[in-house]
Amino acid sequence: MTTFDPQTVLDSLEAEYAARATAIRRDLTASHSADSAEQAGERQNDEVLQALLVEAEQGQAQAAQAKLRLSGGSYGLCQRCGVAIAPARLQALPTAAFCLGCADLAE
Structure with missing residues (x-):
């Protein structure tokens, strides 16, 4: 059994999200076809890529915020109620800022 x-x-999550965002930005700057029918499909793909870019940037920001909490000594404590976040939750979602109860309330 490995230690968490x-x-x-x-660090790994933040780097992964940064690499993903870089790749998506590169894809978004690719030129489009001169054919209008193909352009329509490419524009739809761009919309999907934009959504994926937002997700990657949010993931990168969440990892950076979690690293700040870690360096500040508050990693693993719910940002709402102050209770310790379950270790299983942190292993499944290392960027978790809320305990399961508070996360349910936020949704």
Whole structure:
């Protein structure tokens, strides 16, 4: 059984999201076809890529925020109620800022 190392996991997540965002930005700057029918499909693809870019940027920001909490000593504590976040939740969602109860309230 491996030990959960939040710093390593968060560093990896942040790098993964950054690489994903870079690749998506590169794809978005690719030129489009001169054919109008193909352009319509490419524009739809661009919309999907834009949504994926937003997700990647949000993931990168969440990882960075979690790293700040880790360095500040508040990682693993719910940002709403202050209760310790379950270790299983942190392993499944290393960027979790809320305990399960508070996360349910936020939704």
